[in-house]
Amino acid sequence: MMEDIQSVLLDQQQLENIVKELGERITRDYQNKDLLVVGVLKGSFMFIADLMRAIKAPCRVDFMAVSSYNNGSKSSGVVRIIKDLDKPIEGLDVLLVEDILDSGMTLSYLVENLKARRPASVRICTLLDKPERRKMPIQPDYTGAQVPDEFVVGYGLDFAEKYRNLPYVGILKPSVYGG
Numbered sequence: 001m002m003e004d005i006q007s008v009l010l011d012q013q014q015l016e017n018i019v020k021e022l023g024e025r026i027t028r029d030y031q032n033k034d035l036l037v038v039g040v041l042k043g044s045f046m047f048i049a050d051l052m053r054a055i056k057a058p059c060r061v062d063f064m065a066v067s068s069y070n071n072g073s074k075s076s077g078v079v080r081i082i083k084d085l086d087k088p089i090e091g092l093d094v095l096l097v098e099d100i101l102d103s104g105m106t107l108s109y110l111v112e113n114l115k116a117r118r119p120a121s122v123r124i125c126t127l128l129d130k131p132e133r134r135k136m137p138i139q140p141d142y143t144g145a146q147v148p149d150e151f152v153v154g155y156g157l158d159f160a161e162k163y164r165n166l167p168y169v170g171i172l173k174p175s176v177y178g179g
């Protein structure tokens with residue numbers, strides 16, 4: 001596992017600091033709001049678990065799972081909902097939580113889809129942002145860290161469904177993905 005990682009981008013301590021700071025900002029911003037934290041599976045599962053513990057305001061949590069058509073190539077920009085929210089979100093302050101914002105296809109679809117359900121607000125919190133790769137005009141409201149255009153894995157992020165369990169974010173060796 002570790003031998004597939006070229007370098008560590010964010011170690012456990014850095015992730016802890018990032019999550020703590022994001023949690024404090026969200027706690028401040030969502031006083032007197034009706035916060036629903038929405039995790040986008042699967043990548044966000046580890047981040048959202050830690051982030052929820054750092055949010056010191058009343059909140060709920062729900063999850064969505066999406067997949068792009070064309071079997072993984074996100075070129076179409078068409079996203080399919082595999083698992084939807086359990087309940088309506090009308091009047092709620094929705095915070096979408098992602099592990100990484102890349103082309104922006106996933107989040108731009110989700111934001112539009114959720115806005116149609118008449119929530120009070122929709123915001124985006126992403127652990128990682130790769131602004132260089134953006135294809136859609138979408139900006140996160142809360143960002144943990146901007147990352148270079150490298151193949152990053154760990155702390156929820158996968159390559160071919162592996163490496164999600166790494167407790168840090170690392171750069172994958174190009175030899176592993178044939179780059």
Ligand code: PRP
Pocket residue numbers: 040041042043044067068074098099100101102103104105106107157158
């Ligand atoms: C990854 C990541 C984001 C999305 C970002 O998910 O977790 O959800 O891609 O890319 P985009 O900005 O170009 O849409 P993926 O589709 O790999 O599914 P996963 O979360 O199950 O790994």
Ligand code: MN
Pocket residue numbers: 040041042043044
């Ligand atoms: Mn994802």
Ligand code: MG
Pocket residue numbers: 043157158
């Ligand atoms: Mg993935």
